[in-house]
Amino acid sequence: MNAPVRTQSSADSSVQSSDPARRSSAELIRAEEPVLAHNYHPLPVVVARAEGTWVEDVEGRRYLDMLAGYSALNFGHRHPALIEAAHRQLDRLTLTSRAFHNDRLAEFAEGVAALTGLDMVLPMNTGAEAVESAVKVARKWAYDVKGVPDDRATIVVAADNFHGRTTTIVSFSTDPTARTGFGPFTPGFRVVPYNDLAALEAAVDETTAAVLIEPIQGEAGVIIPDQGYLAGVRELTRRTGCLFIADEIQSGLGRTGRTLAVEHEGVLPDLVLLGKALGGGIVPVSAVVGRRDVLGVLRPGEHGSTFGGNPLAAAVGSAVVELLGTGEFQRRATELGTVLADGLTALLGRGVLGFRARGLWAGVDIDPVFGTGRGISERLMAEGVLVKDTHGSTIRLAPPLTITAEELRSALGALEKVLAHGA
Missing domain, CATH: 3.40.640.10 (Type I PLP-dependent aspartate aminotransferase-like (Major domain))
Known part of the structure; x- marks a missing residue:
């Protein structure tokens, strides 16, 4: 899935111009290096705004958030x-x-x-x-x-x-x-x-x-x-x-x-x-x-x-x-969890060795031949999808509970694409 670039409206431009940083992603990442303790190893994306299931970096590139802040964003960004x-x-x-x-x-x-x-x-x-x-x-x-x-x-x-x-x-x-x-x-x-x-x-x-x-x-x-x-x-x-x-x-x-x-x-x-x-x-x-x-x-x-x-x-x-x-979000996690599990099942033997899923939460074991969890995460980022690796070649999927079935299938399609390209 290619990351769609949103055309800025005049309102967007005024917001962007008021940002005191006004530095590129690469510049901001370099600026962190000498002044931040190195207790994290983030993906090289610098998020500037977010809405619902989508985040946008300082250059305006959009990404589907499939991590949701390790479940801190169950209700999406800025509900x-x-x-x-x-x-x-x-x-x-x-x-x-x-x-x-x-x-x-x-x-x-x-x-x-x-x-x-x-x-x-x-x-x-x-x-x-x-x-x-x-x-x-x-x-x-x-x-x-x-x-x-x-x-x-x-x-x-x-x-x-x-x-x-x-x-x-x-x-x-x-x-x-x-x-x-x-x-x-x-x-x-x-x-x-x-x-x-x-x-x-x-x-x-x-x-x-x-x-x-x-x-x-x-x-x-x-x-x-x-x-x-x-x-x-x-x-x-x-x-x-x-x-x-x-x-x-x-x-x-x-x-x-x-x-x-x-x-x-x-x-x-x-x-x-x-x-x-x-x-x-x-x-x-x-x-x-x-x-x-x-x-x-x-x-x-x-x-x-x-x-x-x-x-x-x-x-x-x-x-x-x-x-x-209201029970709405619990129902969504159950119903969309079926979409997630079905999509991952279809990838078994095609780069996915196995997975464990409950609701809208999954740990996906990637065949190490296709790359490390970090490598897969970086390749998904290039496709406009943000996930996070854990140990070895395992990645975690935990999208906001506000995600749509279409967005979820799009993220799974991006994973399929990344795996189809091989190691």
Whole structure:
């Protein structure tokens, strides 16, 4: 698929001319090199504007966004309802800190609790903050409620996990890139293979505060566990008296065709971690959502965040909850997920070795003969489609849930074209 170049209107030109940078993509990329820490290796595209499922670079080239900010843009770029909510709140109040109440926070917390079927909300900002907060809550619960001796609480996690990159979180990562050079590591975690209930049960003992897993492992390549695994985790944690924490930061909020990925097995964890799409692609918003008797262990002063639960975030988050409340986006992910899976099935043996998909989320294993995941991503970029590689020759597809069937088929056609050209 060739990237269509949009002809600028006079309005577009006036916007472009007001841009203080006014530098080419190549110039902007070079300008970043000496002043930005090199913690990312982006594709060589410089996005200047976006609308819906499309982004535009500084030269006016348009690309179909098939990554959606790792699910932060589930509702597309600049969804009108979310932009309106943000503008409306910007004119009133943006921040009070939690030293005071604000008039948007109750509505946000009520909405998130109702959406997930849980009781209480701990608002934070980033996904990693939500994970860190859940670790603290689980340990506090273990000491105050379960009776684990002080400083002996353990949390069981899965190999190949991705929960963030803070010091505590990389302590239980199995990715050498995330860990090497960042020790000493935080103790108190046990790592078991993902999708292995026997190994999980062997790791749980009287010191276990919680089991923390992703219902679908995104960074690992959209790894979907066997049917019954999540239900097995729920049964095991109930039976052994520890918490089940589901990290739904990437998998949640409509991505897989359900509000939460755990709903595919009818499971309700004790704590659910939300982020990314909760901020509508506008502001960072995350939350730990859970049972009252679990989140209720926190007392004033034991945990906090200056920006967590700020009025702007709460207003946008409430608008996100309202969008999800209609069920439209969950239905779209389910219906269009069939289009995605059918298109990938047609490419099996034609450069695609295999794939895993649920809703509008897929990990696609490309035959290494055709190139690395990075190489395939760059070739798709040249065709006007943006994706992101993960390990080896695997690429991830996670378009906005607003994508049309025609746009989705066009992206799949671009992948077919790239593979048809061979290595």
